Amino acid sequence: MTFTVHEGVEVPVTGPGETWTVGAVVLDRNGAAFAQRRSPHRALFPDTWDIVGGHVEAGEGLLDALAREIEEETGWRLRHVRRFLGVTTWTGDDGRGLRHEADYLVEVDGDLGRPALEWSKHSGFDWFGPGGLERLKENCPPGGFLIHDLIARVVRGCPDPA
Numbered sequence: 001m002t003f004t005v006h007e008g009v010e011v012p013v014t015g016p017g018e019t020w021t022v023g024a025v026v027l028d029r030n031g032a033a034f035a036q037r038r039s040p041h042r043a044l045f046p047d048t049w050d051i052v053g054g055h056v057e058a059g060e061g062l063l064d065a066l067a068r069e070i071e072e073e074t075g076w077r078l079r080h081v082r083r084f085l086g087v088t089t090w091t092g093d094d095g096r097g098l099r100h101e102a103d104y105l106v107e108v109d110g111d112l113g114r115p116a117l118e119w120s121k122h123s124g125f126d127w128f129g130p131g132g133l134e135r136l137k138e139n140c141p142p143g144g145f146l147i148h149d150l151i152a153r154v155v156r157g158c159p160d161p162a
């Protein structure tokens with residue numbers, strides 16, 4: 001997979017025994033962010049909105065995993081990694097323990113109006129601008145607003161948290 005990385009984009013160093021995931025915030029021409037709804041039968045965060053991404057496989061680099069996940073989940077191809085959005089450490093509701101998630105703002109190639117979703121894992125998609133962000137909190141447990149907060153920060157042009 002061929003893609004470019006903006007100068008200065010950080011790629012965290014992963015440690016042995018750690019579980020890592022990656023996430024991609026994709027914006028359309030209007031600055032709205034793509035999110036897909038996880039299917040209600042999913043073990044992890046069922047029926048919630050999510051960005052494109054997933055688990056890093058053994059021996060795989062973070063950015064290679066990002067490119068693979070974008071293509072698997074949408075059919076789009078990673079073209080450019082614009083900005084590192086940070087690492088979040090979280091524990092899912094699936095009993096599999098602690099995960100570290102590296103999120104990136106990216107540019108992709110493909111038809112943004114027609115993502116090739118993995119329909120067995122996702123039940124829909126939408127684009128979220130500053131006016132529609134509250135929907136990203138649907139079906140989230142109290143305080144479980146990682147996706148909302150991440151997308152809100154990007155579409156509102158807020159700086160990364162310190």
